Amino acid sequence: MTTQITHMREEDIDGAIDTIQQAFAEDPYNNWFSTIRNRVSLGIRCRWGLQHALFYVAKDAASSTPDKVIGTAMWLPPSPPSAPRSWPLYLASWSLWLQQVRMNLYYGRGGLNTKRYWIWKAAQHEAQSGLWTDERGYYFCNIVTVLPECQGRGIGRALFEVVMRRADEEGVNCYLESSRAEPNMRIYERMGFKLAREMLCDDDGDAIKLFCMMREPKRRENNMQADEARI
Numbered sequence: 282m283t284t285q286i287t288h289m290r291e292e293d294i295d296g297a298i299d300t301i302q303q304a305f306a307e308d309p310y311n312n313w314f315s316t317i318r319n320r321v322s323l324g325i326r327c328r329w330g331l332q333h334a335l336f337y338v339a340k341d342a343a344s345s346t347p348d349k350v351i352g353t354a355m356w357l358p359p360s361p362p363s364a365p366r367s368w369p370l371y372l373a374s375w376s377l378w379l380q381q382v383r384m385n386l387y388y389g390r391g392g393l394n395t396k397r398y399w400i401w402k403a404a405q406h407e408a409q410s411g412l413w414t415d416e417r418g419y420y421f422c423n424i425v426t427v428l429p430e431c432q433g434r435g436i437g438r439a440l441f442e443v444v445m446r447r448a449d450e451e452g453v454n455c456y457l458e459s460s461r462a463e464p465n466m467r468i469y470e471r472m473g474f475k476l477a478r479e480m481l482c483d484d485d486g487d488a489i490k491l492f493c494m495m496r497e498p499k500r501r502e503n504n505m506q507a508d509e510a511r512i
């Protein structure tokens with residue numbers, strides 16, 4: 282397998298949705314929302330990501346289907362936690378929300394469960410307010426998926442490394458919220474993440490836990506040598 286990581290393009294969205302739906306089919310977070318998000322809802326999210334996120338796809342360049350998306354990752358770029366959200370991002374978030382509500386009204390269940398969405402958002406806000414203390418901000422891995430039949434072959438690592446390398450160069454932390462303890466926490470620990478906090482989303486006793494994990498930047502070899510030379 283020759284894993285190739287490229288920026289997501291409009292024509293990759295369909296394949297990215299396949300990876301998300303298949304990889305999250307048994308996911309506790311998805312089950313809590315009672316449904317696998319439909320293609321329209323995920324398409325809206327992916328198009329938002331094309332404009333506002335660091336969005337990557339993985340393909341196997343040496344296979345007979347070199348254009349097939351086998352994994353995807355959406356990262357939100359860092360910004361100082363104390364800074365207010367920019368107007369374009371603020372408007373884009375509301376536009377995303379309105380599109381999802383319209384989609385829900387049209388399709389009924391099959392989109393987002395709005396009550397639970399707000400429970401999750403409140404828990405996420407509380408967790409991030411407590412953890413995001415570094416003014417350099419955080420590369421936030423918002424979505425990462427690999428097709429079930431391709432998991433365990435280094436594709437997830439390749440999707441992480443493209444951003445972790447950048448984070449290391451810039452001296453910025455990475456952050457994620459894992460919807461599963463097992464095996465995901467062990468996978469993320471292999472990449473240098475550590476459990477920072479558990480996040481409870483509780484809908485009148487029907488609750489799920491998410492696992493907030495943080496990765497500190499690794500100092501690059503040449504930075505270390507320069508530092509040592511100064512000492």
Ligand SMILES: CC(C)(COP(=O)(O)OP(=O)(O)OC[C@H]1O[C@@H](n2cnc3c(N)ncnc32)[C@H](O)[C@@H]1OP(=O)(O)O)[C@@H](O)C(=O)NCCC(=O)NCCS
Pocket residue numbers: 304305308425426427428431432433434435436437438439458459460461464465467468469471472
């Ligand atoms: C989580 C996920 C993205 C990881 O991608 P992947 O391609 O399977 O992972 P990789 O093969 O690149 O493995 C990364 C590291 O974890 C290790 N690893 C992989 N599977 C593991 C497992 N089941 N248990 C322990 N370690 C594991 C690998 O050995 C590798 O470590 P190394 O590079 O130091 O040797 C993928 O499994 C997935 O899509 N899962 C379902 C959807 C999901 O849960 N997404 C994340 C929601 S938070």
